Amino acid sequence: MQHSNSYLVLVYAHFPYKYGLACICSVIYPQDGDHYRLQYDKPDSWSLKYNLMYQKAFGFDLFPDSVFDMEEKYYLSKMNEYGVPLDNRADFTKTDWEMWVAAMGNDTMFDAITKAVYKFANETPDRVPFSDWYYTSTGKVRGFRARPVIGGLYAKMLM
Secondary structure, three states, X not given: OXXXXXXXXXXXXXXXXXXXXXXXXXXXXXXXXXXXXXOOXXXXXXXXXXXXXXXXXXXXXXXXXXXXXXXXXXXXXXXXXOEOOOEOOEOEEEHHHHHHHHHHOOHHXXXXXXXXXXXXXXXXXXXXXXXXXXXXXOOOEEEOOOXXXXXXXXXXXXX
8 A cells, every 4th residue: 555655646746746747738729618638739639638537436536627638528529429539530439438427427428438339339330249349320340349348348447
C-alpha cells in the first residue's frame, strides 16, 4: 500500500502542471465549445475519453464534473445505431473502451451505449466470437475476436 500512496502523491503533484498546460493550449487552440478535442490544434476533432473512468472508479479528484458532463452530452450526439465511434477519424469503436465511457456516465448514457453494444452483438452480420472492434453504423466486425478485453463490459461494477 505504501507504494500506491507514493504514486498517488506523484499524480497530484504533477497534475496541476499538466492541467495548466492543457488550459494554456486551450487558449492557444480554443476548444470547440461543446467537447474537448482529440488534438489541440485540430478543430472539430473529438474522441472518447475512456480513461477518465478511472477517476470515478478510484475516487480521484483530478478533473471537474463539468468535463464529464460536457463529454457525455457530446458522445450522445455522436451515437450511431450500434454505438459511439472512438473518434472523428473513423466509424469504428472498441467495445471495452465504449463500456468504460458508459460506466462513468449518467444513467441515460449508460443505457444508450449498453443498448447499442447489445444491438451490435445481437444483429452483427458477422457471426464470429464477440468482437471488440466494429463499425458503429453497420455493426460489421472490423477485427479482433474473443479477446480478454471484453471484460470491459463489466466496467460498471467498478463504480
